Amino acid sequence: MDPISTQQPIPVRDLLPALLLMTFLLLAVYLVQFDNGAISQSGSFLHELMHDGRHLLGVPCH
Amino acid sequence: MTAGTCSASPATNGFPDIDMVWTLVLRGLVVGVLAGLLAGAFAFVIGEPLVQDAIDIEEAGSAHASLQFVPAHISEWAVGRDEQRGGLFLATGLYGLAIGGVFGAIFATLLGRGRERSPYQLATRLAGALFLAIVLVPFLKYPANPPAVGNPDTIGDRTVYYVVLLVGSALAMLAAARVAWSVPEDAVPWKRPLLAGGTFVLLAGLLFVALPGVSEIPGDFPAQLIWEFRLSSLGTQAVLWAALGIGYGIASYRAAMPSAAAQRA
Numbered sequence: 521m522d523p524i525s526t527q528q529p530i531p532v533r534d535l536l537p538a539l540l541l542m543t544f545l546l547l548a549v550y551l552v553q554f555d556n557g558a559i560s561q562s563g564s565f566l567h568e569l570m571h572d573g574r575h576l577l578g579v580p581c582h
Numbered sequence: 583m584t585a586g587t588c589s590a591s592p593a594t595n596g597f598p599d600i601d602m603v604w605t606l607v608l609r610g611l612v613v614g615v616l617a618g619l620l621a622g623a624f625a626f627v628i629g630e631p632l633v634q635d636a637i638d639i640e641e642a643g644s645a646h647a648s649l650q651f652v653p654a655h656i657s658e659w660a661v662g663r664d665e666q667r668g669g670l671f672l673a674t675g676l677y678g679l680a681i682g683g684v685f686g687a688i689f690a691t692l693l694g695r696g697r698e699r700s701p702y703q704l705a706t707r708l709a710g711a712l713f714l715a716i717v718l719v720p721f722l723k724y725p726a727n728p729p730a731v732g733n734p735d736t737i738g739d740r741t742v743y744y745v746v747l748l749v750g751s752a753l754a755m756l757a758a759a760r761v762a763w764s765v766p767e768d769a770v771p772w773k774r775p776l777l778a779g780g781t782f783v784l785l786a787g788l789l790f791v792a793l794p795g796v797s798e799i800p801g802d803f804p805a806q807l808i809w810e811f812r813l814s815s816l817g818t819q820a821v822l823w824a825a826l827g828i829g830y831g832i833a834s835y836r837a838a839m840p841s842a843a844a845q846r847a
Contacts, residue, residue: 527694527838534599535691538607542683549680553673555741568661571729572633573673576625578717578726578815580740582733 554579605837606693607686613829614682615675621822622674629814630667633728635807637663640730678822685712685826686834693838696763701838702831709827715755717819719786720748724796726815728807733798743793754785 553570554577574581661669689701689708698704724744732740762778799808 529694530599530603530690532691534603535687537600538603538687538690542607542680542687546680546684549676553676564659565661568659569665569669570673570676571659571661571666572630572670573622573625573677575633575726575728575811576629576670576815576818577674577677578721578819580724580732580737580744581727581729582737 602837603687603690606690606834607683609833609837610682610684610686610689610830611679612682613826613833614678614680614685616678617682617822617825617829618674618676618678619671620825621678621818622671624821625674625814625818626667626670629811629818630670632807632811632814634663636728636730636811639803639807674818674822678826681822682826682830685709685830688712689830689834689838696759697767701834704838705831705834706827709823709830711755711759712752713819713823715751715782715786716748717816717823719751719790720744721812721816721819723747723790723793725812727799728811731799731803731808736796736798740796743796747789747793750789751786754782754789757785758782 552566554574555567571581685708689705692698692704692708693701696704698707724740724747758778758781761781762774765774765777
């Protein structure tokens, strides 16, 4: 097996778009799914739909 | 450039580096969804009956020391219990998607910068480190609670504490990783784990002690149910992260190999 140390690191300028986009994705999912009104004050349908997931993934809930 | 083949060799033919980043992120998204659905299946079988038990107690009102908190709860919601059970898979799948995408982006960043011997080892170690930092540490301080536990009036504060601990713990893990990478290859074998582990335990421990505690379990709520629910919640996350680390290690194996492009050229 080739040791990974022969792998050259990917330059940061090529990584930035992906890192930023994925961070926004994570924030979006957090707001839709987990926020209990602390930040988003969002509507309730998706929030209620994912109620059980929120509890079982261990996010603070009511 | 063929998808799945990538190399960080000099960018002489287009943009191989950025292609490689998106290849690795895409695999993270796909593996993340699958890991999320697997965790959802675990939660559905193991955790759902416990959620229902807790809701039954809540609706009956008998085990809740402070009934004034309850009325805003389940029975008044527009979404029924069956939909919420199905929504579990949506929740874990979406969570897996987001975690998987970030995981792929972090993996691409670390590739070639750490001390791992193979992409598979990097994937599994990264999953283990992230599980420890953003699941286990927050769980130990602010463990998951079933419905009917927790005061809705404090949910804002509790969410902030939880996120502060999660982000702080992730930063502590980053600091520990930097310490680990700074230890020379020829150091005695215990130097790196002790220094890196000590860094994480110290920083995460400081956060753990500094953040306020939360104690809201009603006195008459069954302790056994709390314990079983918390185990099922931790198990759900463990399934997700194990599946993500192992699955991503397999899915990215060829793509992340330094020789992949050379072999196909």
